[in-house]
Amino acid sequence: MSKTDKKLLSFIVPCYNSAGYMSRCIDSCLEAGEDTEIIVVDDGSKEDNTFEIAQEYEKKYPNRVIAIHQENGGHGAAVNTGIAASRAVFIKVVDSDDWLDRPALKRVMEDLRGFGKKKPDMYITNFVYENQKKYHKKRVHFENVFPVKKMFTWDNIGVFLVDQYILMHNVIYRRSVLKKCRLKLPEHMYYVDNIFVFEPLPYVRTMYYDNVNFYRYFIGREDQSINEETMIKRIDQHIAIAKRMTRTYLDADIKSKKCRKYMIKYLSIMYQIATILLLVSGTPEHLEKKKQIWQYLKDQDKKLYLKMRYHPFGVIINARGETSRKLLIKAYHGLGKYIGFN
DSSP: OOTTSOEEEEEEEEESSOTTTHHHHHHHHHTTOTTEEEEEEEEOOOSSOHHHHHHHHHHHSTTTEEEEEEOOOOHHHHHHHHHHHOOEEEEEEOOTTOEEOHHHHHHHHHHHHHOTTOOOSEEEEEEEEEETTOSSOEEEOOTTTSOTTSEEOGGGOOOOOTTOOOOGGGEEEEHHHHHHTTOOOOSSOSOTHHHHHHTTGGGOOOEEEEEEEEEEEEEOOTTOTTSHHHHHHTHHHHHHHHHHHHHHHHHSOOOOHHHHHHHHHHHHHHHHHHHHHHHHHOOHHHHHHHHHHHHHHHHHOHHHHHHHHTSHHHHHHTOOSHHHHHHHHHHHHHHHHHHTOO
């Protein structure tokens, strides 16, 4: 199979100064088989030999690995490049510090190869928070939400629990769906993975879920974008992403009521995280931004604002007073320990 042949699945691996850990990621993707490709996008690395490592893989696996170097544009730019270069039916983004569980990968590939002409728009698996400081890893699974190993639609889904989300980690999209929604992630911004998952949702008609712990989501580096201190420093970017998602939701032609309900849940999470981080910071500037983001939502659509603001979580995180703020922060940190994020 040559580089011009169509593949079943493209793994897009965005890299930035990833030399220390990218091989674990790429090696796990290579286990998928000859009908897959791995598009390694070096996003302007300067501190190490990331691109040279990618080129070594391309030389060793010329029909499987594509090494691309570009000027630094951020995670979104790297994903955009990977999507543009893909020749596959399905697309999976795998961050360079994460990896795929090999036995689960075998089952995932059996599923993808077995679909024939009736392929799902979105394929979903479990993922595991690989927090290096914890012995017991938090597994996010969905057998209470989705039918297992069956093709289904939004009408067939159950109720998501508080710690259950469809994220970049556990989703494989059909490339045609990403084309339909004209997905283009913003450059030089963090947290664009939320847009990657969110914007195609109204175009998803069919889904398939396999109850396997497929994606291993590494947690533990001090410079990681989900580190609490880092997220507070980058709060303006999180807010910008939440605003774009708000506009996407309001402009979308959403056919399914359950899809609409899930998108509101996702939006609520974005606003809740922003609110909690601004409260954790507690500076006058950040407390003012907390008011501003909810006012922005109200100005955009009062009905949506009322649904999110007066949902039980919305009421809790907007409770007034220093005692309420301290209790909320304590509860947030407790949830972080339970789930396993930083």
